[in-house]
Amino acid sequence: MAHKADLVIIGVSIGLALGLLIALLVFYGIRWYKKRANLRQCSNERSIPNLPIRTNGFGTSTDFSASLTNSVAIQVSENHHKNTQPSWWNHHNKDRFASVSGILRYSYKDIQKATQNFTTILGQGSFGPVYKANMQTGEVVAVKVLASNSKQGEKEFQTEVSLLGRLHHRNLVNLVGYCVDKGRCMLIYEFMSNGSLANLLYGEEERVLNWDERLRIALDISHGIEYLHEGAVPPVIHRDLKSANILLDRSMRAKVADFGLSKEEVFDGRNSGLKGTYGYIDPVYISTNKFTMKSDIYSFGIIMFELITAIHPQQNLMEYINLASMSYDGADEILDKKLGGECNIEEVRGLASIAHKCLHKMPRKRPSIGEVSQAILKIKQRRLTKEDTMSFGGRDISRAVSRIAEQQVELSLMTSIKEQVTA
Structure with missing residues (x-):
């Protein structure tokens, strides 16, 4: 009987030890996983995206990534109601973007009304068309709309908002807001009435x-x-x-203006394709x-x-x-x-x-x-x-001339007085 009791005690002890060991392994496994996830998130937030390139022309840029002689033209779509959301722009990114930039975010309806349903066009760039808008506050602004088929413009959009959210100077064009709604990405700038x-x-x-x-x-x-x-x-x-x-x-x-290709001077050890304008x-x-x-x-x-x-x-x-x-x-x-x-x-x-x-x-x-x-x-x-x-x-x-004139008046007065005395 005593022998059986000893075996039971030993079995229970071993079971408790194994349970404790498994619990510790699970605890440290979860802790390690969370730590790796946080590090990956921080790394993603610090990373600088590869910046976009524009097409050739007087008001545009050239893609030198593949060749210095062959540029890739980006077609600009007229469809402003395409409802496919950009793949990079998920809910988490939108919330983080708004909090980091501190720039006002507008709805698609706000911009649609301000631009009179996107009819008051100011110009056309590789990023997309630019419209004049009258906001409800009475402020006149320029709205730059990302072309629906421009994949490179997505990164340009992110770069511009993140930089201009913290850069403010009287000789930099001021970004007053942005819109990410109904599959459309738009940048809202102060209106520059004399153009480029x-x-x-x-x-x-x-x-x-x-x-x-x-x-x-x-x-x-x-x-x-x-x-x-x-x-x-x-x-x-x-x-x-x-x-x-x-x-x-x-x-x-x-x-x-136009900070889509801009980059903070932090060397990241990577060389990308040439970017800029011929x-x-x-x-x-x-x-x-x-x-x-x-x-x-x-x-x-x-x-x-x-x-x-x-x-x-x-x-x-x-x-x-x-x-x-x-x-x-x-x-x-x-x-x-x-x-x-x-x-x-x-x-x-x-x-x-x-x-x-x-x-x-x-x-x-x-x-x-x-x-x-x-x-x-x-x-x-x-x-x-x-x-x-x-x-x-x-x-x-002029002072000398006026002084001479004053002296001449004084002399004529003295002469007339002297003539009156002698008379």
Whole structure:
């Protein structure tokens, strides 16, 4: 009997030990699984998506991923009521996006009403059509609609909202809201009534930018890029600077737009296909596949020459630039004929000199955007100083003339008094 009791006790003890061991294994297994899931989620949230590319043309970008000569055209659909939800945009992403960006989210009905059922079109890009909208608050905005068949635009959409949700500067176009509803993705921007710099330089509008406006635009653009490169934390590389992405408000103040290709300057160890717009791309980027801040500087150099010449980069602008670089007054020969004699030629040469430095073959010898801003500002300051000097000289002359006149009145009074006394 005693022997049987001992066996029962041993069996129960072994059973308890095995149960405890199994419970511990299950506990640590669940804990390990949760930890791996959290790490995977954090990794996904930190990852930077491969950024989209645009199609070839004056206002678009080129896909260099497969070839530098063959671009892939993206067809734009007119159907605004397609109900297939983008695969990447699940409920979790929408909630996280709204909380991170802090940007207002609108419903499809709100945008449909504001755009008068998508009839007031402003333009067309590779991302999709852009419409003018009058919101219920009375605010006039521009609505950029992602084309329903544009797979690359989905990533561009995410990049733009996540960046502009935290980047705010007077020379960056302000994103005021977005819409993800009924299978449609839309970006809502402040309305820029004077359109793009490209349209003003190359469009059919009769309005001609005068030299003062062009110099002011160059300075505005430099301030916008300066904020991206030196003010944002972490710094942001735009990667698609071009005249079509420079928009002007009703006061003709320039703002940098279209951040779909932008990337925070964090090296992730991966090289992707070349992205950008033909004519604005840094040759060093093409040869090395490494895009840096100095690549943005190169693109800005091209834009400055556009302001000087009104020649599009896809119309052999670089040939004219190389020709002008052969002499001190070379910029005079390629100056936009529409300006005529209504500009200060020294200021033109000064801006051309800055632009030439931005296009240096060696990126390390190109100036920083802060140095470019200061150089353009000095051109304006020299003019203001000259105007102040001339104005000051004019005031001195007028004061001297009025003093002489006062003295003449006093002398005539004294003479008349003396004549009266002697009489």
